Amino acid sequence: MALPTLVIRADAETGIRRHGREAYPHECCGALFGRDQLVTEAFALPNATEEGARRRFLVRPVDYRAAERRAIELGEELVGFYHSHPDHPARPSRYDLDHAWPVFAYVIVSVEGGNPVALTSWRLREDRSAFDEEPVAVEPDSEKKTGDGRQETGEA
Numbered sequence: 001m002a003l004p005t006l007v008i009r010a011d012a013e014t015g016i017r018r019h020g021r022e023a024y025p026h027e028c029c030g031a032l033f034g035r036d037q038l039v040t041e042a043f044a045l046p047n048a049t050e051e052g053a054r055r056r057f058l059v060r061p062v063d064y065r066a067a068e069r070r071a072i073e074l075g076e077e078l079v080g081f082y083h084s085h086p087d088h089p090a091r092p093s094r095y096d097l098d099h100a101w102p103v104f105a106y107v108i109v110s111v112e113g114g115n116p117v118a119l120t121s122w123r124l125r126e127d128r129s130a131f132d133e134e135p136v137a138v139e140p141d142s143e144k145k146t147g148d149g150r151q152e153t154g155e156a
Contacts, residue, residue, distance in 0.1 A: 020084035031067035080105030
């Protein structure tokens with residue numbers, strides 16, 4: 001069964017890539033806000049790992065709570081997390097699998113030599129045995145959709 005497409009607003013996608021570039025050669029991490037399959041904002045979080053930030057990331061409980069508060073302030077939901085893979089593919093590692101929660105989107109950006117390249121998204125299976133890749137689409141920020149899915153042009 002194919003997963004639905006995760007739509008990421010362009011400014012959120014740009015923020016994920018920028019964070020990956022700035023954190024390089026270490027992993028960055030952050031939260032994703034939005035609704036259902038739409039990511040409207042990427043919220044950078046500190047990488048609190050003590051295992052070596054070059055290959056691991058850790059979101060502390062206090063930072064998770066800060067992300068939840070920020071989502072509420074925005075009137076959005078916490079829909080997932082992102083992190084970078086410095087000089088490695090944008091595919092989940094065994095560590096990622098062991099530390100993931102169901103229902104969230106897990107966006108990974110591959111950063112090669114300081115340049116963000118591939119960006120992918122993954123969903124943990126309910127039985128936690130593996131991730132499934134979901135399609136990703138980037139939506140320009142200026143587009144606003146009406147309730148019936150049509151694009152508003154802003155013209156009178």
